[in-house]
Amino acid sequence: MNLIDIRGLDKSFGSAKALDGLDLAVAPGEVRGFLGPNGAGKSTTIRVLLGLLRPNAGQVRLFGGDPWAGAVRLHRRLAYVPGDVTLWPNLTGGEAIDYLTRLRGAPDKKRKTELLERFELDPTKKARTYSKGNRQKVALVAAFAVDAELYILDEPTSGLDPLMEAVFTECVRELKRHGRSVLLSSHILSEVEKICDTVTIIRAGRAVESGTLPELRHLTRSRVVATVRGDASAVPALAGVHDATLNTSDGAVTVAFDVDDSAIGAVVSRLAALEVTAMTVTPPSLEELFLRHYGDPVASPAEGAAVR
Amino acid sequence: MSTTLTGVGRIARHILRRDRVRMLVWTLSLTAFGLYFMAALTNVFDEAALAARAAIMSTPTGIVMGGPGYGLDDYTAAVAMANEGTQWVVLALSIMSILHVVRHTRTEEENGLSELVRASAVGRQAPALATLLTLSGLLVAIAVLTACGMVAVAPTTSLVDALAMMLGSALIALVFGALALVMCQVTAHARTAVGLSIAAFGLATVIRAAGDVQERGGSPLSWFSPIAWAQQTRAFVDLRWWPLLLAAGAVVVLLATAAALATRRDFGAGLIAPRPGRADASGMLRGPFALAWVQQRGALLWTGLGLGAMWFGTGTLMSTLDEMVSDLVETNPVIGQLFGTDPGMFAAGFLDVMMMFTGVCCAAYAVVMGQRPRAEESGGRLELTLSAPLGRSRWLTAQLAVAGLGSIALLALSTYAMWAGAVLVGVTDPGLDRYTAAFAGYAPAVLAFLALTAALFGWAPRLIGLAWLPVAFAFVIGMFGSIFDLPDWVRALSPLHGVSAVFTDGVDGAGVTVLSIVVTALAGASFLGFRRRQVIAGS
Known part of the structure; x- marks a missing residue:
């Protein structure tokens, strides 16, 4: 049984549609990335999961139960880090952590001390004097100090410096080793690529891609740059080849193009006939995947000029 | 520039x-x-009524409520406006x-x-x-x-x-x-x-x-x-x-x-540098009641000190009441006709007005604290709190219980501070039991303001600022109801109306019962509304 199972979720605020038939699932032991640009509906989805918002349509199951009706019972089994952490201004960071972990049951003093050290957080400061990054650390420590089945993290690294991001990555990997499940919402692709097994990409309230990272890469193109001695003029016209450029210098021809991963075998064998002297094939990064879904692909200079 | x-x-x-x-x-x-x-x-006050009003304004109650008393001999509407307004x-x-x-x-x-x-x-x-x-x-x-x-x-x-x-x-x-x-x-x-x-x-x-x-x-x-x-x-x-x-x-x-x-x-x-605090919460900070107490205790302490001192000081003013009253009755027979010559009635009338002020102060505190749950919600802290295994009703109970107990504690403190001030200067009539009756009568009235704020939080959180309207209304009615010549049913809309003459005429028992029912209904409604509505951060 999936810990999170969302099917066809609709959610509107007045006339504005925030979620439009969203599907999302997290299996036990899975670390799922939940990727989308600002305003795509990631936080709305999480608030529905936490029983704070009521869905308009669709099925939402958290640990197999209804997140609205069973909020208290279900929350015993999860920990949550909001994207924009606000704390009680007159409590210190340490007090806020203790309060939050006590609400969830048995606090673990040793674990708290260890996490405070790893995140280099001073717990004696009043929350109102913390920077955004430090408030985020308070919520992270409070969540990781709890032994939960499921961790729901909503853009948890916003405001953290790269060193702290590394600590965060390490903490999530530990959770994974211990068989815990994580839903990690983010717009930072490298973070998701490093940590997650599976990814759901959401745009305008709808899941546009979902699967394991290798699966998603199959949907995309690789970048090929090859230097050949033969006549490469036919290469741009091959099936599956896009955005090709040819450069000739000192008699050698450098051909660069994107190729559909499904056509890569045929294209490479055609290249081999052209006396290849150097070749690189770059697998698609999540970045490119993301850009294909969210914006126009990175325009080449020629196209850019034409548009202008 | x-x-x-x-x-x-x-x-x-x-x-x-x-x-x-x-x-x-x-x-x-x-x-x-x-x-x-x-x-x-x-329009409402003719010459005789204005003269009677001038007489009231020469009493200590009138001076405290109004002004220093210029022009009392020829009290016109404009003079009254300046003196009292x-x-x-x-x-x-x-x-x-x-x-x-x-x-x-x-x-x-x-x-x-x-x-x-x-x-x-x-x-x-x-x-x-x-x-x-x-x-x-x-x-x-x-x-x-x-x-x-x-x-x-x-x-x-x-x-x-x-x-x-x-x-x-x-x-x-x-x-x-x-x-x-x-x-x-x-x-x-x-x-x-x-x-x-x-x-x-x-x-x-x-x-x-x-x-x-x-x-x-x-x-x-x-x-x-x-x-x-x-x-x-x-x-x-x-x-x-x-x-x-x-x-x-x-x-x-x-x-x-x-x-x-x-x-x-x-x-x-600010000018005072922030000091480091505790690295670990005290063992007491466990659960929503403890947190609500930690959040509200500072305001309660300072408001308590301020109101306590103010009402204690007001109580000590009562020693001058007796002398002033006998002087006044000698020089101005209108006063005697209006109030009788019994100094005890003056004290009771004075205390009625002061209790009305006390009630408004405590009502204001109740509204401020009743709006705290909304601040927790719009500030985003409620979202973090409710992601823990903590039910909405329990959280709201904690917030409202601490707010309600705080308001009642302030009311008790104010009432008994006034009594202590009076006793200190030797005024023992009315006795302690009358103060206790006043406190008991005002308690449900003060809670009514909190319950109304809570009901707004449950059903129309964006409109929670409207909770101030009844406070302003109760104050205006208590203060100027007689001048405004309003119908009785309008005055009765003020939660403080039933207890407005608590020292002179005692408590209106039926009014207190009705008020208690209203408080219970509003409080119940607030939980019902909050349980079924969505939690939305931001204004």
């Missing part, structure tokens, strides 16, 4: 634009209140000024808005000056409108005197606005700045009352209170302008102080 003031014009325009509705509401409601007051005095006009304008100043300076600094503004080509003192300029404009507009309105309502009124009364009141409000600006430099927290400024106003009220009770027309003590400066212009009796020079001087001194303090502190900081 010096560079610390660059950008004043643009910021001032921005304030006017953002606050246009708020300013309009203040202007219309204050002007309407002033005009209605004037119209009621002119000035204090309340100053109160309303001062609260408006304090809130305006803090909202546009410290609040913006605290929530980070002004960081954006100050990072652009804007001088250090520009936001403060723009705030004061817009406030002054608003005050003058209200003062001139009301003064002209008074003349329109009662054409025999002198426009110059009306302007003196209203502009004087506005200037005193500006003194408290400037004081709020100083407080905004001292403390880093908007809420503390508002609290300190209102406490200063309370102190000024007590000093004015204590000073004026000693002597018709005010004693030297009265002059230590800015409120007296407006009343001492003797508008409509024997106008003099020079007391307002004191106010102008105070504004200049306060502004210079604020400017000097502002250049000595860092952006976002």
Whole structure:
């Protein structure tokens, strides 16, 4: 049984549609990335999961139960880090952590001390004097100090410096080793690529891609740059080849193009006939995947000029 | 123009634009209140009624509620307006000024808005000056409108005197606005700045009352209170302008102080550096009740100290009651006809009015604390709290229980502080049991304000500011109900109506029962509403 199972979720605020038939699932032991640009509906989805918002349509199951009706019972089994952490201004960071972990049951003093050290957080400061990054650390420590089945993290690294991001990555990997499940919402692709097994990409309230990272890469193109001695003029016209450029210098021809991963075998064998002297094939990064879904692909200079 | 003031014009325009509705509401409601007051005095009160009113205004109760008592011998509607109305006009304008100043300076600094503004080509003192300029404009507009309105309502009124009364009141409000600006430099927290400024106003009220009770027309003590400066212009009796020079001087001194303090502190900081606190929470901080207590105890402690001192001081005023009453009855037989010659009845009448003030103070505290759950929600902290295995009802119970117990504790403290003050100066009638009865009668009334705020939180969280309306209504009815000549059923809408004569006539048992039922129903409704609605952060 999936810990999170969302099917066809609709959610509107007045006339504005925030979620439009969203599907999302997290299996036990899975670390799922939940990727989308600002305003795509990631936080709305999480608030529905936490029983704070009521869905308009669709099925939402958290640990197999209804997140609205069973909020208290279900929350015993999860920990949550909001994207924009606000704390009680007159409590210190340490007090806020203790309060939050006590609400969830048995606090673990040793674990708290260890996490405070790893995140280099001073717990004696009043929350109102913390920077955004430090408030985020308070919520992270409070969540990781709890032994939960499921961790729901909503853009948890916003405001953290790269060193702290590394600590965060390490903490999530530990959770994974211990068989815990994580839903990690983010717009930072490298973070998701490093940590997650599976990814759901959401745009305008709808899941546009979902699967394991290798699966998603199959949907995309690789970048090929090859230097050949033969006549490469036919290469741009091959099936599956896009955005090709040819450069000739000192008699050698450098051909660069994107190729559909499904056509890569045929294209490479055609290249081999052209006396290849150097070749690189770059697998698609999540970045490119993301850009294909969210914006126009990175325009080449020629196209850019034409548009202008 | 010096560079610390660059950008004043643009910021001032921005304030006017953002606050246009708020300013309009203040202007219309204050002007309407002033005009209605004037119209009621002119039309409802004939000469004999005004003379009787003048007699009431010469009693200690009248002096505390009204003013120093200029022109009591020839009490016209305009004189009554100046003698009784000035204090309340100053109160309303001062609260408006304090809130305006803090909202546009410290609040913006605290929530980070002004960081954006100050990072652009804007001088250090520009936001403060723009705030004061817009406030002054608003005050003058209200003062001139009301003064002209008074003349329109009662054409025999002198426009110059009306302007003196209203502009004087506005200037005193500006003194408290400037004081709020100083407080905004001292403390880093908007809420503390508002609290300190209102406490200063309370102190000024007590000093004015204590000073004026000693002597018709005010004693030297009265002059230590800015409120007296407006009343001492003797508008409509024997106008003099020079007391307002004191106010102008105070504004200049306060502004210079604020400017000097502002250049000595860092952006976002107060004068007191934050100290490190506990690394671990105490064992007590466990669960929503403990957190609500930790959140509210500071405000409860300070409000308790302030109100306790104020009502204790008021209780000690009662020693002068007896002598004054016998003097008054000798010199003015109207008083004897109105109240009888039994000094005990005077004390009871005095305490009825003071209990009404106590009730309004505790109601205001209840509304402030009843709005805390909304602040938790819009600030996003509720989302974090409810992601834990904690039910909504339990959380709301904790917030409301601590708020309710705090309000009741304040009510008890105020009531018994007044009793203790009276006992200290040898006034033992009414006895302790009567105070206890008053406390018991007022408790459900105070809780009604909290329950109403909670119901708004449950069903219409965005409209929770409306919870202030019943407080203002109860105050206006309690204070001016007799002048306004309102039908009984309108007066009965005030939660404080059933207990308005608790010392003279005792508690209206049926009224208290009805009120208790209303409180229970509203509280139940608040839970019902909150359980079924969505939790949404942000305003």
